[in-house]
Amino acid sequence: MDYGVAAQRPGKLREACGVCGGYAQDQPLAYLTCFALYALQHRGQESAGIAAGPGEGRKIWLKKGMGLVSEVFPDSADLKGVVSKLTVGHVRYSYGLEGRNPENAQPLKLRYRYGELAVAHNGHLLNALELRAELEEQGAIFQTDTDSELLAHLVARQGSEQLEEALAAVVPRLKGAFAFIVTDGRKVVGFRDGYGFRPLSLGALQGGGYFLASETCAFDTIQARFIRDLEPGEMVVLDEEGVSSKKIIASEQSNLCIFEYIYFARPDSNLQGKNVHLVRRELGRRLAREHPVEADIVSGVPDSSIAAASGFAEEAGLPYEMSLVKNRYIGRTFIKPTQKMREEGVDLKLNAVQKIVEGKRVVLVDDSIVRGTTSLKLINIMRRAGAREVHLRISSPPVTGSCYYGIDIPDAEDLIAYNRSPAEIPALVGADSLGYLSINEVVNAVGLPKEKLCCACFTGHYPVLPKLRGY
Ligand code: SF4
Numbered sequence: 193m194d195y196g197v198a199a200q201r202p203g204k205l206r207e208a209c210g211v212c213g214g215y216a217q218d219q220p221l222a223y224l225t226c227f228a229l230y231a232l233q234h235r236g237q238e239s240a241g242i243a244a245g246p247g248e249g250r251k252i253w254l255k256k257g258m259g260l261v262s263e264v265f266p267d268s269a270d271l272k273g274v275v276s277k278l279t280v281g282h283v284r285y286s287y288g289l290e291g292r293n294p295e296n297a298q299p300l301k302l303r304y305r306y307g308e309l310a311v312a313h314n315g316h317l318l319n320a321l322e323l324r325a326e327l328e329e330q331g332a333i334f335q336t337d338t339d340s341e342l343l344a345h346l347v348a349r350q351g352s353e354q355l356e357e358a359l360a361a362v363v364p365r366l367k368g369a370f371a372f373i374v375t376d377g378r379k380v381v382g383f384r385d386g387y388g389f390r391p392l393s394l395g396a397l398q399g400g401g402y403f404l405a406s407e408t409c410a411f412d413t414i415q416a417r418f419i420r421d422l423e424p425g426e427m428v429v430l431d432e433e434g435v436s437s438k439k440i441i442a443s444e445q446s447n448l449c450i451f452e453y454i455y456f457a458r459p460d461s462n463l464q465g466k467n468v469h470l471v472r473r474e475l476g477r478r479l480a481r482e483h484p485v486e487a488d489i490v491s492g493v494p495d496s497s498i499a500a501a502s503g504f505a506e507e508a509g510l511p512y513e514m515s516l517v518k519n520r521y522i523g524r525t526f527i528k529p530t531q532k533m534r535e536e537g538v539d540l541k542l543n544a545v546q547k548i549v550e551g552k553r554v555v556l557v558d559d560s561i562v563r564g565t566t567s568l569k570l571i572n573i574m575r576r577a578g579a580r581e582v583h584l585r586i587s588s589p590p591v592t593g594s595c596y597y598g599i600d601i602p603d604a605e606d607l608i609a610y611n612r613s614p615a616e617i618p619a620l621v622g623a624d625s626l627g628y629l630s631i632n633e634v635v636n637a638v639g640l641p642k643e644k645l646c647c648a649c650f651t652g653h654y655p656v657l658p659k660l661r662g663y
Pocket of ligand 1 (some may be wrong): 389448449450451452594595596597598599646647648649650
């Protein structure tokens with residue numbers, strides 16, 4: 193399945209990057225890292241990059257560029273020739289214009305007094321502006337607009353040749369959501385913020401060595417064995433000694449983003465021991481119980497809602513049908529339909545199967561509604577194809593707040609559920625009925641205590657807030 197294209201559906205939330213990297217002797221590590229990036233492509237499609245080393249004079253080799261992994265590394269076999277015992281890889285999604293600046297592609301590589309550093313980051317720092325102002329006052333010159341560069345400057349100023357010592361000293365100064373992988377050409381260091389908003393897992397490579405990745409699907413792709421998820425606030429060092437670990441941020445809690453289960457992560461990934469596909473199917477079952485409806489067929493919006501729709505159909509005892517077909521070849525190409533096509537609801541990426549939906553009462557399952565524009569378009573497509581009724585069922589609660597932790601959610605006023613009751617929304621999106629899954633049922637489907645998850649854009653209970661709001 194083409195999860196990368198799914199992640200770009202207009203009107204959907206966007207993930208803010210995938211990271212990976214490893215340490216191993218006598219392995220084609222850059223080549224393996226490229227494959228791991230393919231597996232993480234759904235987490236970001238704007239740029240991709242790999243840093244590898246150490247080369248001659250302990251220099252770090254770097255290749256990165258704008259576009260998909262296949263565009264940046266068209267001849268992945270060439271990577272077998274990159275001599276390396278360590279790597280850091282990155283795929284990027286970013287906000288607004290920042291994303292189109294090639295300088296912001298990662299890994300970032302910087303020189304400092306002890307050599308070179310390569311940095312890959314997933315997340316968002318809440319105190320980035322304060323840190324940037326402080327560093328600029330001290331004379332720092334930034335090459336990029338990214339939060340990620342701040343870490344490199346802080347490490348460089350720390351004055352310790354031991355990367356893990358410098359990181360242990362400066363990382364507690366970072367506030368917000370992050371999973372970083374950093375190398376100085378001697379070792380690879382990965383760490384998560386103290387809340388564990390963004391995932392990061394450790395695996396063992398066949399033939400020796402270790403690998404870190406945002407999602408476990410990357411391990412499967414390179415035939416690595418999953419060992420465990422990193423704890424919130426934990427730093428893991430991969431080097432010639434193997435693996436060592438240290439808690440560098442005091443943390444009593446875990447707040448993994450619940451949207452990883454609902455939408456972002458790949459279905460074949462496991463997060464905190466829970467398989468994403470199975471969680472989504474369970475979301476669908478619970479949705480059917482919470483919001484039953486008289487209907488003829490159940491369909492899911494491809495690709496991320498298919499598992500939930502199959503769970504809904506199973507629980508409701510209704511046939512699951514493929515009502516919507518996705519064009520997998522549009523990719524990131526921006527083709528503007530004419531005004532008339534837009535008004536008629538023509539969508540280049542999705543089309544309805546007329547013979548399936550004609551005259552039917554359809555339950556359409558989607559994972560979330562953000563602005564509502566996508567739902568309106570999808571329901572128009574179903575009606576144009578002859579659906580008699582369209583009952584929208586959403587496998588998550590209404591999104592009512594923004595995200596401060598690296599997920600691109602529009603401002604609250606642009607969210608369809610902001611300051612509106614769910615009863616007002618069906619008319620706005622053209623649905624015959626609408627049912628959102630309650631937060632308690634989402635948490636039950638995940639199977640972890642609510643305290644171990646961030647549900648803030650649904651509940652308004654933010655584990656940590658930027659300074660302006662009292663952080
Ligand atoms: Fe995820 Fe929402 Fe929390 Fe952001 S606010 S980390 S999108 S659950």
